[in-house]
Amino acid sequence: MYRQLFLISVLFCLLLNGLTSAQQDSKNISNNLVGYWDFNKVDQTKLGNDPILGDAELYNLSNENYCVKMSPKIKPIRIPINSKSKLAIKEGTVSFWINSSTVENYNIIDYGNGAFTLRSYRGYLQARFQGESKFKFSGTVLNDQWYKYTLREDAFYPEENALIEENKWHHFAVTFDYKNKQFIGWRDGELIAIVDLAGTDVEPLKTEGLKEIVIGNEFIGFIDDVRIYNEVLNNDVISEIYNGDKDFYKSRHDKILPDSKMVVYNYNDSDKVLYDAWLGYSKNEKNEYSNLFKKIIIQTENPTIITAGNELKKAVNEIFGVSLPINSQIESEGNILLGTPNESELIKSFSSELELDKVENDGFVIKTIKINGNSFLVIAANEPAGVIFGTFELINKIKQQENLADLDFISNPKVKIRIIGHWDWFRGTEGDDWNGKKINPYNWEGNRYNSIYSWEDLRTGNTKLIEDWARLLASAGWNAICPTEINWQAQNNFLEHMDEVVTLAKILRNYGIKLYWSPNFLLALDQATADTLYNRIPYFGGYLLKLGSEAQLGNPFPEMVNNIAENLLPYKGEVLLRGFVYGKLRYSHITEVYRNTMQYDIYAPNDGKYLENVTIVGKANPLDWDLAAPISPLDGAIQKNNYGTEMVVAKSWPASWVAKWKWWMDFDNHKNGIESYNKNFTNCLLGVSMISPSPAWTSNPLNMVNYYGLGRLAWNPDLSVDEIYDEWISLTYGSDPKVHKTIKDILFVSSDVLKNQYIYRGYRGVWFDTSQDDLVESKTTHCMNEEGIGIISPEAEKKVLSQYSPELQKIYNDPVLGEEFLPYFHFVKYDHNLSNGRTVIQDMFMNLDDAVAGAEKMLSEWNTIEGKINKKVFEYTRDNLNNYVQTVNKNREKMIEIIEKISGRKYSNEVGINK
Incomplete structure (x- = not known):
């Protein structure tokens, strides 16, 4: 009896609690939650905004608790909106759980009228808004005070907490607060940033024209628990939403894997002749440097100098088959001493004779000196980096079989920071x-x-x-x-x-x-x-x-x-x-x-x-x-x-x-x-x-x-192009005269081939865009139309010229002296005669023909050295040059089509032959 009464009491309490919760939920829905999709059922707000899943898959998280799974190349989820829908908010908050499989650019939630968009940019949450009249926040600059704000355009990229990450569940929320001229973002209940829109004409969000909300456009991954509030929520509420589900989502490891693995090249010994580039070493049976190379002396543990010693040892071994010992003690002639005055007492004692005071930055000196009557070759520098640069210089001289007796020179870099990005x-x-x-x-x-x-x-x-x-x-x-x-x-x-x-x-x-x-x-x-x-x-x-x-x-x-x-x-x-x-x-x-x-x-x-x-x-x-x-x-x-x-x-x-x-x-x-x-x-x-x-x-x-x-x-x-080509060809391909001349000719031709594929002699000032009606983007001061090519207006011409020195202005303002870059500084009619006997339009067309002829010449010249260089190097290069000829031909066809379309001039009429 008592047990039955107790059970009835418990059931009554549970029922009362459920009714209270339902009332609270109902209150929340009617007051501020205007859209709620947990993908277990239809729109949880019961307002009739049910999603059309399309190709999206309902993914079972646990016990009939579902999210949506978006696979590659499927249609996004669409939520049809009627004209009186409460989802057309003037300000408010959007929140969701997301697990992305890729670092891509995609839309997560997108109001069809542009009012409210949340997207991923380079893997970061990014917000976009459009007001009811003129206000628009979409990556464009709001006013000329932009630089006074730490974060504004393109927010929330690159805030650390805005990172969506790969294969991890995160909760995001964004609120647009037009009254306080700001929008705010949260990830996992913590603030990402408050973006200040002060100084702009912020408006309520656009409500007209909202016919649908799109979820997951071009997205790969999982989305769940999407909520839209017509209220600006605060930190406490966002944290409460997040905390309610965090334990469930954070314990999950859901992934969508691609159908193939990334394949990355790993070095193969058979590729050595290609891979070594100009650092390949060929055997030299005649060791004319035998008296110079007996031992490498290094008096330091500095890793850069030790590497220099190892590189020299490797080169001498591979070229001459001689294994040089490396130690710190000097014994007799044939020692090569590497180091800096800070790393070697011996080099420090000879600083004056080595003239290290003339060595700058990471430069070096290579000099033969006498120590106790014995000759030593010294590679010295004031910085360890200079030692390795000097060592490679010596190796290059060995490869090119230069005379190393009585070396005495200092080499300083002209440019201080020489960086590959x-x-x-x-x-x-x-x-x-x-x-x-x-x-x-x-x-x-x-x-x-x-x-x-x-x-x-x-x-x-x-x-x-x-x-x-x-x-x-x-x-x-x-x-x-x-x-x-x-x-x-x-x-x-x-x-x-x-x-x-x-x-x-x-x-x-x-x-x-x-x-x-x-x-x-x-x-x-x-x-x-x-x-x-x-x-x-x-x-x-x-x-x-x-x-x-x-x-x-x-x-x-x-x-x-x-x-x-x-x-x-x-x-x-x-x-x-x-x-x-x-x-x-x-x-x-x-x-x-x-x-x-x-x-x-x-x-x-x-x-x-x-x-x-x-x-x-x-x-x-x-x-x-x-x-x-x-x-x-x-x-x-x-x-x-x-x-x-x-x-x-x-x-x-x-x-x-x-x-x-x-x-x-x-x-x-x-x-x-x-x-x-x-x-x-x-x-x-x-x-x-x-x-x-x-x-x-x-x-x-x-x-x-x-x-x-x-x-x-x-x-x-101060090196000439010829000197650089001679060095590189000798170091890479050896000393065969036929090979040397052929490759050098190809290098000179290659510049012209590339140059002739551009619009005007290597000039690309006009940017083509096939999405534009006239094919021309307005990114520069230049244009191309039915009359000609070049500067867009006299004002722009004056502006461009004014940025150069008076001496250069005189040259570039003269159509004859400045013909090389004529369209960059002037608008030039297509029928303008050039010094090569062509009109401008003829030059544009015929340069493309010259590019094809040049590419074919590169290939035919290369074929003449078959059997004179390594077979693998020959074939690898030949195959690429063959592909290049095809590429240049395709580029020619594409460029002719573009030029004809913009200019209204036909290739056949201007050049006198068919394409």
Whole structure:
């Protein structure tokens, strides 16, 4: 009896509690929760907004508790909205649980009328809003006060807590608060950021035209518990929502795996002849240096100097079959002494005779001296890096069979910071297999997903590719590497992988190379970032930064840059600040919104206002990737601060850029009077690299001339193109005269082939876009239409010319003297006659024909050296050149089609023959 009464009482309490909860839920629904989809049933708000799952799959989490699973290439979930729906909110909050399988750009929740969109950008949560009239927050600049705010456009990228991550469940919430002019984000109940919209005309969200809400467009992964409130929720409520389910979701490990694994090249001994590039060693039975090479003397434990000794030992052994001992004691003639005065008492005692006071930075001296009547060959430097650069110089002389008797010379680098910047994402993360699907197995270059750098490889010690790449670069004189793309990507976060970063830095240090990094601006502003890096790596180089351009927030003006630079000053770290910045309306308060003129207007007025450890790194041309274009107007304009330049080293086509770089180095910008050569104003040379793990590092072994050539020019810009080609060909292919001449001819032709594929003699000032009606983007001061090609207006012509020195203005303003870059400075009619006897339109068409003929010549010339070089090298290069001929033909057809469409001129009419 009592037991029955007790059970009845319990049931009554439970029923009462359930009714109370239901009433509370009902109250919440009616007051603020206007949309709720847990995917166990239909719309939990009972307001009739049931989702249409389409191809999405209901995924059982546990006990009939479902979420939606979104697989590749399926249609997103759609929620039809009626005209009176409460989902058309003027302000409010959206929350959801998400588990993403990839680091992609995709929409998570998207109001069909654009009012409220939450998306992933490079793996970070990003918000987009549209007001009822003019207000729009979609990555565009809201007003010219943008640089006063730490975070605004493109938020919440790159806030650390906004990272969605791969294969992990996270709860996100975003509230739009138009009354307080802000929006706020949370991840897992914790604040991401409050984004200040002050100074803008914020409006209530757009409610008209809402016909559907789309969930998971182009998304791969899982989504659950989507809620929409027509109320601005606070921290406490968001935390309560998160805490209610966190234990359940955080214990799960749901994944969607791709149907194939990422395939990454691993070194194979059969590829050695390709892989070694210019560091391949051939046997020489005649050891004319036998009296010089008996022992290597190293009196230090410094890893860089020890590496130098090991490299010399390896070279002598592979070339002459002689194994040199390495020790610290001098006994007789034939010793090679390596070191610095700080590392060797013996070298210190001969500092005067070695003239080490004349050796600068990481330069070196190679000299034969007498010690106790015996001759010694000394490679000495003031920094350990100089010793390894000097050692590779000696090895090159051995390979080229130069006379080493009585050597006596000092070699100092002209450019202080000689850095390769990789356009890469680190591998070794959960998303590798998905990223691997984007790799073209027939194109080894230009793919950021297929990097030689991998966190997993660094953890496990599989570092041969990295070590050998550092070897090659050091042997060409490079002294810095930034392994990460300059646009922030979470996979490249050094702070999350410090043990691996230390391993990488040590590998590079062994070869005299400093490690740099491209952090996002928030990390760079944080003193703790610098402290963490330098506490673990005292020899860390510094930051390579892109600020205030595209989605990379922060600003490039002295105030923020100097704050970052101050963080590095105690450690003597460097800030390399990318000068090529642009961004829609971001700089409209100080300049016209053209990519080719912005960098001058931003940086030139601020010359002298940056700290001494800042180097402004402009581009070698006003725009991206031009093979033939005028110098950047910023060249020579920076006189009080450090200045550098960014150059492309190699892309997927086989082409030498060495002649272009030599031209740039020797160019007189006249900004400081006559003989204001670019090479005399360059503190940093940044070479943008796109190598990937592959047998020959690049698509074509001929491309390696670019890494060797630019490194050599950075060290000694007075070298001629002929000298660089002669060195590289001799080191890579040997001394056969026929081989040497043929490859040299091919390199010279390759520049013309590439140049002739551009619009006008290597000029790319007009940017084509097939999505535009006229095919022309408005990113630059240039256009192409039915009348001609070139500058868009007399005002733009005046603007562009004004950024150059008066002496250059006289040349570029003259259609005859400035014919090389004519469309860059003038609008030119198609029928304008050029000095080569062609009209402009004929030149544009016929250059494409010349490109095809040049590519065919490269292939036919290469075929003449069959049997004179290694068979594998010959065939590998031949196959790529054959593909290149086909590519150039396709480019020709595409360009002719574009030119005909825009100009209204037919190839057959202008050239006199059919296509």
